Amino acid sequence: MTSLRRFFVDWARLGTGICVYALSGRTPPNAYQALIRLFCASGGRSSEFLSRWIARLRRPYALPPANGVLGSLSKQDLAAIAHALDKRGFYVFPQKLPAEMCDRLLAFGLDQPSVVREDESALAAAGIRRVYRGDRRAPRGIRYDFPAEDLLANSDVQALLCDASILGVAQAYLGSRPVADVLTMWWNTAYSDKPSEAAAQLYHFDMDRIKWLKFFIYLTDVDPHSGPHSFIAGSHRTNGIPPDLLKKGYARLPDEEVRQYYDAKDFVDFAGPCGTILAEDTRGLHKGKVVTTGDRLVLQLQFSNSLFGGYYPPSVMPRLASRQLQAFVETYPDIFMAFSSKR
Secondary structure (H helix, E strand, O other): OOHHHHHHHHHHHHHHHHHHHHHHOOOOHHHHHHHHHHHHHHOOHHHHHHHHHHHHHOOOOOOOOEEEOOEEEOHHHHHHHHHHHHHHOEEEOOOOOOHHHHHHHHHHHHHOOEEEEOOOOOHHHHOOEEOHHHHOOOOOOOEEEOOHHHHHOOHHHHHHHOOHHHHHHHHHHHOOOOEEEEEEEEEEOOOOOOOOOOOOOOEEOOOOOOOEEEEEEEOOOEOOOEOOEEEEOOOOOOOOOOHHHHOOOOOOEOHHHHOOOOOHHHEEEEOEOOOOEEEEOOOOOEEEOOEOOOOEEEEEEEEEOOOOOOOOOOEEEOOOOOHHHHHHHHHOHHHHOOEEEOO
16 A cells, blocks of 8 residues: 555544544544554644644633642743643643652552563563562562552542642643543662663653643652653654654654654753652653662653543542542543543
């Protein structure tokens, strides 16, 4: 099939897939693959086009004032943050997560059983769970992942999903009402000194949705040796990833290959103390660096403009920790549509 014919076939599959999604709430696999191929073929223009239409259909909520863990953000503050995200692809907030919340989430991360990834092996597929506190001095895998349902049952995580300042930033950047859809937390360890695909330690772009914004929250101190997050500034923009790299598709890319295309100043590493909060459009090239000493615990919240895209098993949001959170979820149901409720 010629590249031009493939381009039009993919648009047809994408259009059909959008209709199926509108009726069923599920994205056909071939439509999702078409979304990725069109992104690579157009340098991102296809996703920008779709995002403009979503912004018209999913008008922003009239959210409460953006006061929360990110501070008290005015409309001007939100616009400035969205502008910085649009230009560079990331924003590090001056405010830190409150120390008491960090302490509780760290204790959760140490004592809640998590799924172990032994580098590229099948431990994760087997669903083997361990309590990280007992393994901390001698990790059994390169990464320990916490299932989304366990995170949703945590009152601090619930509060962050409903935090007005986080939601205000997400909505300002997306230009439409946000959907909380990917919720993860994990430990990275010094189990291996080689970059791991399983631990996302090679440069890559994400393409689970049409447009999204991720919030990374450090729950341990992160220095240059404990696996700081790394991002290539501006690579999230249309044509921000060179065609030669996009031709490889949805792939992991070694450092030496990526460095041929960007200036050294564009490579940004995010070290920071416990409580550091970073927002990022991971459509740009990014990775977690290899942990050489110590470890790193990260909580990640993602907000998207639509659930069209990759499939994630539905997660159940159990009874909310307070009536205030319950009222928030009932007032802004679209934000939480990815999570079913247990009654």
